[in-house]
Amino acid sequence: MKLLLTIFTILILNFDFSQDVILKIENIKTSDGFIRLAIYDSEENYNEDKPLQLKTVDKKNLKDKSITISLDLPKGVYAIKVLDDTNKNTKMDYTLVGIPKEGYGFSNYIHSGVALPKFYEFSFSVKPNQKNLVLVKLKYWL
Numbered sequence: 001m002k003l004l005l006t007i008f009t010i011l012i013l014n015f016d017f018s019q020d021v022i023l024k025i026e027n028i029k030t031s032d033g034f035i036r037l038a039i040y041d042s043e044e045n046y047n048e049d050k051p052l053q054l055k056t057v058d059k060k061n062l063k064d065k066s067i068t069i070s071l072d073l074p075k076g077v078y079a080i081k082v083l084d085d086t087n088k089n090t091k092m093d094y095t096l097v098g099i100p101k102e103g104y105g106f107s108n109y110i111h112s113g114v115a116l117p118k119f120y121e122f123s124f125s126v127k128p129n130q131k132n133l134v135l136v137k138l139k140y141w142l
Contacts, residue, residue, distance in 0.1 A: 013083075018072035021132040025082055026066040028138055029103060031059050033086035035067065039078075040079045049109035056090075079123040080107040082136045095142070103138035111139050 025035060028137055036050040046051065061067055084103035093101040105111065109122035126132050 002006060007056050008011040018074050019128055019130075019132055021071040021073050021126055021134060023069045023071055023080065023107075023134045023136065024066060025069070025105065025136045025138065027103070027105075027140075028059070028062060028084055029063050029082075029140060030086060031062050033088050034058055035069075035100045035136065036082040036083040036085045036090060037069075038083075039071070039073070040081075040119065043074060046079055046119040047118055049129075073126050075126050075128050077123050078107070079119050080134065080136065082106070084138055084140075094121065099141045101142055104141045105136040110137060111115075115129050 008047040012083070025038075028035070036059040037055040037057065039055070040046040040050075041052040055069075055071075057067065057069055082105045085091075086102055087093065092104065095101060106117055106122035107118055108124050111117065120138065124132075124134055
């Protein structure tokens, strides 16, 4: 019986339970279109633009220019790119001179430049038994 309890305990401790991550996206300009999330779990996947998950979120729960989304992610390190896809074409649109036409943002990172941030600049850790709150403030050029 003690052996079974030990094995059960080891299995439970090593099982990768998903954690609730609350993602709050602020500064959304319009209720048109939807929000696109690209969730990365490593610098390599981010650099190769191979997200772990792609999610599309309807803006029907938009309130005071923000929306809150619940994500289930196993413990680990992640980074989230957000696109306010106002025309629903699943990609960022640019002007003829390369200025983004739609809003975008990154997890826990205020974007101030024109180049994409490095993975480590907007990555965050999902930890068990802790409140995992991630904030994204969208930026618009136009």
